[in-house]
Amino acid sequence: MLRGAQSVARVHAGQKADLVLVADELPAYDSRMPLRAFLTVAILALGGSAVFADSDREFLRGMVVSCPRAGQIWGAPEMAESLAELSDLGVGSVAIHPYGWVKRDGSVEFRPAATLDFLSRAVELARDAEMHLFWKPHLGYWGQFEWRGAIEFAADEAAWERFFSTYEAFIVDQARFAQAAKVDLLAVGVELDATMHREREWRRIIASVRKIYGGRLVYAANWNRVNEVPVWDALDWIGVHAYFPLSMEDDPDTATLRNGWESHLAELRRASSSMGKPVLFAEIGYNSSVSAAREPWSYATDDSPRSRALRTRLIAVALDRIAAEDFIAGMYWWKWMPGSSHHRRNFSMRDPEARRLVASRWRQVPSVLSTAQ
Numbered sequence: 001m002l003r004g005a006q007s008v009a010r011v012h013a014g015q016k017a018d019l020v021l022v023a024d025e026l027p028a029y030d031s032r033m034p035l036r037a038f039l040t041v042a043i044l045a046l047g048g049s050a051v052f053a054d055s056d057r058e059f060l061r062g063m064v065v066s067c068p069r070a071g072q073i074w075g076a077p078e079m080a081e082s083l084a085e086l087s088d089l090g091v092g093s094v095a096i097h098p099y100g101w102v103k104r105d106g107s108v109e110f111r112p113a114a115t116l117d118f119l120s121r122a123v124e125l126a127r128d129a130e131m132h133l134f135w136k137p138h139l140g141y142w143g144q145f146e147w148r149g150a151i152e153f154a155a156d157e158a159a160w161e162r163f164f165s166t167y168e169a170f171i172v173d174q175a176r177f178a179q180a181a182k183v184d185l186l187a188v189g190v191e192l193d194a195t196m197h198r199e200r201e202w203r204r205i206i207a208s209v210r211k212i213y214g215g216r217l218v219y220a221a222n223w224n225r226v227n228e229v230p231v232w233d234a235l236d237w238i239g240v241h242a243y244f245p246l247s248m249e250d251d252p253d254t255a256t257l258r259n260g261w262e263s264h265l266a267e268l269r270r271a272s273s274s275m276g277k278p279v280l281f282a283e284i285g286y287n288s289s290v291s292a293a294r295e296p297w298s299y300a301t302d303d304s305p306r307s308r309a310l311r312t313r314l315i316a317v318a319l320d321r322i323a324a325e326d327f328i329a330g331m332y333w334w335k336w337m338p339g340s341s342h343h344r345r346n347f348s349m350r351d352p353e354a355r356r357l358v359a360s361r362w363r364q365v366p367s368v369l370s371t372a373q
Contacts, residue, residue, distance in 0.1 A: 060328055063094050064332050067337070068337065074119065075118030076338070078339035094132075094133060099138055099139070106156070109166075134280065136186075151192060151195060171209060175188075177212075179215070181355070183215060187282065189207055222240075223240060223264075235277070237329055240279060245260075246261060246314070248294055260293070261322075284322075287300065287347050290302060292307065293310065303345075
């Protein structure tokens with residue numbers, strides 16, 4: 001430990017970001033630890049909040065704007081209102097997830113994106129709000145599969161062929177729309193991890209998308225399947241749905257939650273280094289639940305004072321810890337629901353605590369790392 005009446009540490013955090021820490025006590029720096037991570041730990045130890053905002057570093061401050069039905073609300077006045085609210089919080093990019101629908105026989109049904117006026121209107125509204133767009137097509141699976149990660153067809157080759165041919169048509173249609181709309185970032189797949197062993201088919205799909213779309217491509221893998229995606233080399237970014245379990249404790253404190261991130265970030269750092277590509281948190285979120293640290297993917301909601309306090313700690317730690325890693329290109333919070341809907345309750349980032357935390361880290365981000373409360 002560095003001790004003294006007023007020990008001073010000055011470290012260089014990038015070409016254009018210096019930090020001066022003045023404190024009675026700072027943690028010792030371990031050279032094996034990423035510098036940004038050390039700075040975050042040091043700042044949090046002093047009771048501050050860490051925000052990295054090097055002027056030469058890209059970091060997408062994102063929110064997934066979801067929908068109660070098929071997405072019509074993305075083109076409604078409520079969407080414009082939500083974009084204004086999000087901009088005020090410091091959000092700079094929004095993700096929307098147009099739907100295709102997968103059947104048990106492998107067929108994917110969809111309406112061409114260009115025929116859906118609400119998608120065109122969503123693009124216009126985002127442009128008017130000066131928001132970047134992440135186009136993140138989802139497969140609706142309800143009534144057919146347990147979840148997207150369970151979409152697979154065992155030994156039914158006819159179903160596999162049907163799936164990949166119709167999914168390719170769907171995602172190419174979405175890519176064509178995204179290209180025409182000048183969308184910055186497109187996901188070629190979301191949580192379709194049980195299909196990833198069919199590498200040849202996925203490479204064919206990615207190649208088809210590349211022919212018509214010139215933006216960045218990402219695939220969004222579930223948190224525990226990142227190392228099972230064989231096509232990262234064909235994509236621009238490594239995408240992950242970051243529902244990592246952080247603690248098995250019933251009521252973990254902030255320090256425990258910070259420590260819970262370390263092994264997960266180390267694994268992602270290795271993947272990024274190995275592939276030479278940034279990692280994007282294509283989705284991250286926490287429900288108001290006492291089990292949110294153990295099972296952050298769970299939709300079970302109890303909304304008690306204890307669960308709200310835990311969720312507040314989880315969001316705060318994620319905002320601070322993830323921003324400290326320069327291999328991470330950004331993060332998209334799940335979820336923000338425009339308008340009034342019973343679907344807004346779970347994972348809602350419209351809650352006062354979530355709004356306050358996002359605004360405190362992302363609104364008017366300074367050009368240096370800040371220790372302001």
